[in-house]
Amino acid sequence: MILKMRTSMMAAAGAALLATTAPASVHPHVFAEARLDxxxxxxxxxxxxxxxxxxxxxxxxxxxxxxxxNSDLKLDDSELAEVSKTVFESIGEYNYFQVVTLDGKDVAMKPPAGLIADFEDQQLIILFEAEPKEPLKLSGKIDFGVYDPTFYTAIDFTEDTNLNVASLPAICTRQVIRPDPDEAIAQNQTKLTDAFFNDPAGTDMSKIFATRLELNCQAKG
Structure with missing residues (x-):
């Protein structure tokens, strides 16, 4: 995912399919299906x-x-705890790949208390929960998404229903936004240089490329 994960865990991942959301020299090596509630x-x-x-x-x-x-071809509780710790530390500096905006402005999120790693049907599963730092009212346009700013991990919401809000009030409408990569790149061409994409610290372009859940809410007067 990022530098620490790359060196210790991803060396064997190898090259993968080219991503459509970045220049040919930049593509993800790790893929995950996601759900956001x-x-x-x-x-x-x-x-x-x-x-x-x-x-x-x-x-x-x-x-x-x-x-x-212990080479028993499974991950026991202590081994899963070590996976959790490694992932938690690795993605922390990237806001845990979360993108939240209110009327186009970033919303600060509290770091999650921790995360849970599980191994099911030979696939790694990561679960965690995060809260806004300040109360976030359903008013205006609020976007929620997930994206790796280093472009190393592709996190995909395969179905629109995988971006979900429980009991959305009538004051809000919801829409899943899947940006067209070519349009996003064309609109930001002057910024998307090789140096920009190869910055080891990652980029701030998450909100441009990320699939996101958009809520448009009219606060009650």
Missing amino acids: VQLNPDNTVKSLRHLWRFDDLFSSTVLMEFDK
Whole structure:
């Protein structure tokens, strides 16, 4: 995913299909199917974002080889705890791949208390929950998404229903936005230089390329 994960866990992942969301020299090596559930409070503020990522077979097998210390071809509780710790530390500096905006402005999120790693049907699953730092009312346009700013991991919402809000009030409408990569690149061409994409610290272009859930809400007067 990022530098620490690349060196310790992803060496065997190899090259993968070229991504359509970046120049040919920049493409993901790790793939995950995701689900995002937005939880609301009774007062129509956002309580939390619940994330579930299911990683591809190749990356999952790499994790198994790396963390299966007793070589029994499975991950026991202590080994899964080590996976959790490694992933948690690795993605923390990237805001846990979360993208949340209110009327186009970034919304600060609290770091999750931790995350859970599981291994099911030979695939690594990561689950965690994060809350906004300040109350986030359902008013205006709010976008929720997930994206790796280093372009190393492709996190895909295969179905629109995998971006979900429980009990969305009538003041809001919802829409899943899947940006057209060519249009996004064309609109930001002057910024998307090789140096930009090869910055090891990652980029701030997440909100441009990310599939996202958009809520448009009219606050009650």
